[in-house]
Amino acid sequence: MGEFAIETRGLSGGGRVSATKLLVLGIVHLSGGAHGYQVRSELQSWGAEIWAKIKPGSIYHALKKAAADGLLTEHAEPGNSGPERVLYRATARGRDEIVELVRDGLRRTHDPTMLDAAIAMLPMLTRTDAIAQVNERVARLEAELVEQAKGWENPNPDIPEHVRDQAELWAGHARTELEWAKSLSKRLSEGAYTMADDPGSWRTAPGHLKMPV
Amino acid sequence: MGEFAIETRGLSGGGRVSATKLLVLGIVHLSGGAHGYQVRSELQSWGAEIWAKIKPGSIYHALKKAAADGLLTEHAEPGNSGPERVLYRATARGRDEIVELVRDGLRRTHDPTMLDAAIAMLPMLTRTDAIAQVNERVARLEAELVEQAKGWENPNPDIPEHVRDQAELWAGHARTELEWAKSLSKRLSEGAYTMADDPGSWRTAPGHLKMPV
DNA sequence: GCCCGTCTAATCAACCTTGACTAGACGTTT
DNA sequence: AAACGTCTAGTCAAGGTTGATTAGACGGGC
Incomplete structure (x- = not known):
């Protein structure tokens, strides 16, 4: 067994x-x-x-x-x-x-802290991988915005008015993130940053950040 | 050193x-x-x-x-x-x-969960108090955006390029929140929602949400 | 020489969060 | 009638987070 x-x-x-x-x-x-x-x-x-x-x-x-x-x-x-x-x-x-954590953090929505951390560690991924994960995020954000717009049509009457209005704020944040993610994807495609498969990355030059002991 | x-x-x-x-x-x-x-x-x-x-x-x-x-x-x-x-x-x-928690959540930036919770409990405040707290948030967000713009001029060289680029995302979120907070302040001024000092609020009619036991 | 503040380096108890689990009642399928 | 799922209602141990605290070294003033 x-x-x-x-x-x-x-x-x-x-x-x-x-x-x-x-x-x-x-x-x-x-x-x-x-x-x-x-x-x-x-x-x-x-x-x-x-x-x-x-x-x-x-x-x-x-x-x-x-x-x-x-x-x-x-x-x-x-x-x-x-x-x-x-x-x-x-x-x-x-x-x-x-x-794995960076890939997950780039894809996962509704977790800003994890996204920030993943961005900080972005060069751990290869360029194509990073672009794929960011594009996945873009797709998820677009799907969520569509979903949220549908819920706007026939709102749940159990929820108080001011709580429903929160949705406006979330949608705004989602649109901001969407545009940012698209521009990040574009920058990556254009060769920005030193990624894991680029010369001079941690793979070819580990310890480039090594601090004085 | x-x-x-x-x-x-x-x-x-x-x-x-x-x-x-x-x-x-x-x-x-x-x-x-x-x-x-x-x-x-x-x-x-x-x-x-x-x-x-x-x-x-x-x-x-x-x-x-x-x-x-x-x-x-x-x-x-x-x-x-x-x-x-x-x-x-x-x-x-x-x-x-x-x-106190609602007032704090409305003012405090960089804590989206607390803001959401405070909005959900917005009618605990009087109208003038709520407007004051939201306006304080607006002021803080504007100050932070100015601060962040200053930091953009002469960036800290210790921070890697992609980490500095995060600032763009957070500035976007701050601008989104700023506009939303302004519109909330305006809605409140125009009499939206039933606040603590309005007729029909929890103060005059407690238990209006009371659920079947 | 001695005291004081700061830097380096880390530990600890208290507290919060969470997934897993318990257990009775109720409907309904076999 | 037994089995099954689901709803109500909550407990618990394991694990993560945090403020407080400890302790030696080092430089500067008195």
């Missing part, structure tokens, strides 16, 4: 997507290995503590969890100068996981 | 704001007393489980927490037909808390 009868979902680690996880894994990988404080500093310099609302405690937790899940390895370092610290490095499974 | 200096900033305000708390308190109050399943059903009919991503477990937790904090009272009811249930009723402090 198969001991693991339960079907594992697309993303390992139980399934629940998390922008924290993606950003932390991504920074560790792009830095070619990092300890907690380094991840924290880098995220802050990107402004991620503002737009992704990540707090230091969550970063350390995410690192430990990812290490327990086999996505990172832990290397304890004695504190020659300053406190002790732990160096984390991405495993092969960890790199695969990042790619 | 303060190259990666981190500012530890303590956000003012005692308890962390929560859309769940606002919606649960609000539904209990508007229903003139309700048990958990009733709150859950009402939120679902408003589509709140989709746009606020609230799950049943969180509702029961929020009810218990609010009762422990003195914002709701608990009345155990024997299960004459069906399982036992607990009836919750808003206290005076609970009502004050809802009003």
Whole structure:
């Protein structure tokens, strides 16, 4: 009998997507290995503590969890100068996981934090893959706008008037995102950014972000 | 070498704001007393489980927490037909808390879920108060757009190109929200919705949403 | 030399969220 | 009449998030 009868979902680690996880894994990988404080500093310099609302405690937790899940390895370092610290490095499974998380974040609507995180890690994907995921997002947004317009015709009378009016705001956000996603797709097609399959990417030059230790 | 200096900033305000708390308190109050399943059903009919991503477990937790904090009272009811249930009723402090949460949610930017929840509970405020809060939001959004435009002139070179491009998306969202907030302010000024100081509001006719028990 | 603030680095308990599970009542299909 | 699904109503343990706190090193003023 198969001991693991339960079907594992697309993303390992139980399934629940998390922008924290993606950003932390991504920074560790792009830095070619990092300890907690380094991840924290880098995220802050990107402004991620503002737009992704990540707090230091969550970063350390995410690192430990990812290490327990086999996505990172832990290397304890004695504190020659300053406190002790732990160096984390991405495993092969960890790199695969990042790619899956970015693909998911680009497609998934109604999750702005995850989208922001995915954009931050965009160069983890090949150019054609990134374009495909962004186009999928465009398609989903268009479908949702059509759906929402249909609901506008015969509204649910159980919902109070002011709650129904929220729909206007959501539709506005969806249209904004739609245009932005289209322009991102176009920029990618025109060769913007250094993607995973371009010369000078993390694949050919890992550790290009490596920070002073 | 303060190259990666981190500012530890303590956000003012005692308890962390929560859309769940606002919606649960609000539904209990508007229903003139309700048990958990009733709150859950009402939120679902408003589509709140989709746009606020609230799950049943969180509702029961929020009810218990609010009762422990003195914002709701608990009345155990024997299960004459069906399982036992607990009836919750808003206290005076609970009502004050809802009003404060709505005011906060209307002003606070960068928290779409809280805004949605605040809009759902908009009639808890008086008309002039609601207009003031929405106008404050307009002012904040305008200030943030100016700030963001300034940052666009001389960008931080530490941030990768694609991360800087996120700013375009967030600016788009801010402009969408700005126009929407202005139109909401205008609608309120023109007398739309039944607000707390209007005849027929929860103040003069509590329990107008009361559901069959 | 000593004190003070800041930087580096991380831990911890309290709190919130969530998927999974329990259990009775009621209708209806076999 | 037994089996089955569904609705009502809620509990619980596992896991993620956060503010508070700890602790050594380092530079600058007194």
